[in-house]
Amino acid sequence: xxxxxxxxxxxxxxxxxVNITCSHNNIATNDYITWYQQFPxxxxxxxxQGYKTKVTNEVASLFIPADRKSSTLSLPRVSLSDTAVYYCxxxxxxxxxxxxxxxxxxxxxxx
Amino acid sequence: NxxxxxxxxxxxxxxxxxxxxxxxxxxxxxxxSWYRQDPGMGLRLIHYSVGAGITDQGEVPNxxxxxxxxxxxxxxxxxxxxxSQTSVYFCASKDSGLEIDTQYxxxxxxxxxx
Numbered sequence: 019x020x021x022x023x024x025x026x027x028x029x030x031x032x033x034x035x036v037n038i039t040c041s042h043n044n045i046a047t048n049d050y051i052t053w054y055q056q057f058p059x060x061x062x063x064x065x066x067q068g069y070k071t072k073v074t075n076e077v078a079s080l081f082i083p084a085d086r087k088s089s090t091l092s093l094p095r096v097s098l099s100d101t102a103v104y105y106c107x108x109x110x111x112x113x114x115x116x117x118x119x120x121x122x123x124x125x126x127x128x129x
Numbered sequence: 130n131x132x133x134x135x136x137x138x139x140x141x142x143x144x145x146x147x148x149x150x151x152x153x154x155x156x157x158x159x160x161x162s163w164y165r166q167d168p169g170m171g172l173r174l175i176h177y178s179v180g181a182g183i184t185d186q187g188e189v190p191n192x193x194x195x196x197x198x199x200x201x202x203x204x205x206x207x208x209x210x211x212x213s214q215t216s217v218y219f220c221a222s223k224d225s226g227l228e229i230d231t232q233y234x235x236x237x238x239x240x241x242x243x
Contacts, residue, residue: 050230061133061219061234062172105171114230115160115179115223118188119172 022106027124036093038123040106043087051082051089052114054105056122062105066091093125101127130155133235135220141241142210150205150238152220160223161203162187162232163195165216172219178203210242 023041030036042051050069054062066073068080068089079092093100105122107114136151154161159180164172164187174187178197192214194206203222207214217239221232 052230059237061221061237062232063234064229064231067229067231111230112225114232115162115221116174116177116185116187118174119164121171 022108022120024104024106024120024123026121027126029126029128030096031128032097033095036096036100036125036127038091038093038104038106038125039088040091041088042106042108045086045108046110048110049086049108050111051080051086052107052109052117053078053080053091054107054119056103056105058102062119065104096125096127098127098129101125132156133220133222133233135218135235135238137238138236139239141243142207143243144210144212146210148207148210150207150218150220150240152203152205152235153201154203154220154222154233155201156222156224156233157200158222158224158233159200160225160232161197162221163193163203163205164219164221165189165214166219166237167216175205175218207240212242214240215242216240 052067053065056062066080073080081090103122107117109117133154162177163175166172173189176195178184217237220235223232
């Protein structure tokens, strides 16, 4: 399974755009990139998933360069409620049930 | 749908005691997993199941047993609790064959072993 590297923590302010980058240098051809969000005392929640280029949904955007060795989760105009831990996972489609979560990125949004 | 449910929410055990953490899902998902999360850390995979009657070990299986007799239920059994098993335990489930591969997590069980 591809190993991922993310910043341990990030700070931002309300209304700003936040970009969290994940490195996955040994990503395999059939691997997808998935991001989860976890609030304190809750289980992780799926945010977005992609294979290449750009994916956008109502919550976030995911940018994946052509070499796929990294990916960037973009959260537009964050609010205090976006304070959470964000996890980047890499694995083959339909393998999420056995993926291992890293330590994630702890995002703190300040007023 | 209730989604993924876990009981109990909180539990305190003494060293050496055994107990079972319950997990159930009502989405008819094939895959289910158990994770533990220590304070300030990410989730670590304990055991997973790809269907009724089929289970396999994850990253940290020692000290835990699982069984999957039905699609809905995936209990996690602590054989002889140790303080090192103090953690928050999350159960998750997922369907197969979908365009988006995502797990649905339960609310967690906070376990303290004294």
